[in-house]
Amino acid sequence: MTILVTGGAGFIGSNFVLDWFQTSSEPVVNLDALTYAGNRANLASLQADARLSFVHGDICDRALVDSLLATHQPRAIVHFAAESHVDRSIHGPGAFMKTNVDGTFTLLEAARAYWGGLAGDAKAAFRFHHVSTDEVYGSLQPGAPAFTEDHPYEPNSPYSASKAASDHLVRAWHHTYGLPVVTTNCSNNYGPYHFPEKLIPLMIVNALAGKPLPVYGDGQQIRDWLYVGDHCSGIRAVLAGGKLGETYNIGGWNEQANIDIVKIVCGLLDELRPDPAGPYARLITYVTDRPGHDRRYAIDARKIERELGWRPAETFATGIRKTVQWYLANADWVASVQSGAYRDWVSTNYAERA
Incomplete structure (x- = not known):
């Protein structure tokens, strides 16, 4: 028994692989293109573990995907691989269409061919688990009910539009071809190994470097925050028991405004790594x-x-403390991902917003 994980060197994917081996002995084949946010160092603790096979490759490469399915005969595909940063999608939407739409299409077609060749219990047990986002649902007004699985799709960015398209493809492949799929739409994740372009890790690394903490607009954008370990346990629950063709929303029950997140991070850093120059805020x-x-x-x-x-095990208070502590304890990892390309991106994205 084996599962194929796409994007398993990225933030959520690598946390899922680490979590998987804490609860299961089942092997994992990890397919990752190692774009800027993919990092094999995230899985350094599993380097000698024979249960993990790493394959450097693109989900758009149909021949490669077909070969992996034929060779490893996985019982499930867990599909994390995606371009995921809204700001990057605004600057360069093409990569998002290629990976999130074309890549998902390629995987679905490869999975359909593979599943069609299975028989008996193996065919009945196979699953295609598509990991998506709450951003496909659009934006909520203050006081409006939270997103349910039946909320209409109203994507507002190139990123969310590309993920909405991939969700629709997965649904169509189930209804048209019978492919046994499940989909999960998660809220904003945070935790270890998060590439420091997103809000929480960016605030941590900038604060420690004494750099400005850039907050968009008035900072009152509200998100539901989900600790990545809780997301992983939710995915395992859906993979094991989710109904075919169904969507499950995975959230943290933790709505917070962006400016409040930044102030909480500053407060934790004041406590755990005080700056002689004064409060990080x-x-x-x-x-x-x-x-x-x-x-x-x-x-x-x-x-x-x-x-x-x-249900999530972490509150925001417990999860954010664990996250800040992880970044403080893993300065080498942080330094290793802040390459020249990363610095160029931060400069490009934020210089025009000063």
Whole structure:
């Protein structure tokens, strides 16, 4: 028994692989293109583990995917591989269409051919688990009910539009061809190994370097925050017991405004690594908002709790403390991902917002 994980060197994917081996002895084949956010160092602790096979390759490479399926005969594909940063999608949407739309299409077609050749129990047991985002649902008004699985799709960025397209492809391949799929839409993840272009890790690394903490607009954009370890346990629950063709929202029950997140991070750093120059909140800098910035996301995660008994184990207070402590304890990892290309990107994205 084996599972194929796509994007397993990225933030959520690598956390999933690490989590998987804490609870299962089942081997994993990890297919990752190692783009800027993919990092094999995330899985350094498994380097000598024979249960993990790493393959450097692109999900758009049909011949490669076909070969992996034929060779390893996985019982499931867990599909994380995606371009995921809204700001990058605004600057360069093409990569998002290629990976998130074309890549998912390629995987679905390869999975359909592979699944069609299975028989008996192996065919009945096979699953294609598509990992998606709450951003496909658009933006919520203050006080509006949280996103349920039946909420209409209203993507507002090139990123969310590409993920919405991939969700629709997965649904269509189930309804048209019978491919046994499940989809999960998660809220904003945070935790270890998060590439420091997203809000929480960016605030941590900038604060420690004494750099400005850029906050878009008025900082009142609200998100539901999900600790990545909880997301991994939710995915395992859906993979094991989710109904075919169904979507499950995975959320943290933790709505927070961006500016409050930044202040919480500053407070934890003041406690755990005080700066002689003064409180880290002095570095908060409001910058021009990004185009089409969604105002609020919120996940209603009652379906996964009702049907599969899953709830997040972490509160935001416990999860954010673990996250800040991890970054403080792993300065070498942080330094290793802050390459010249990363610095160029940060300069490009934020210089125009000063």
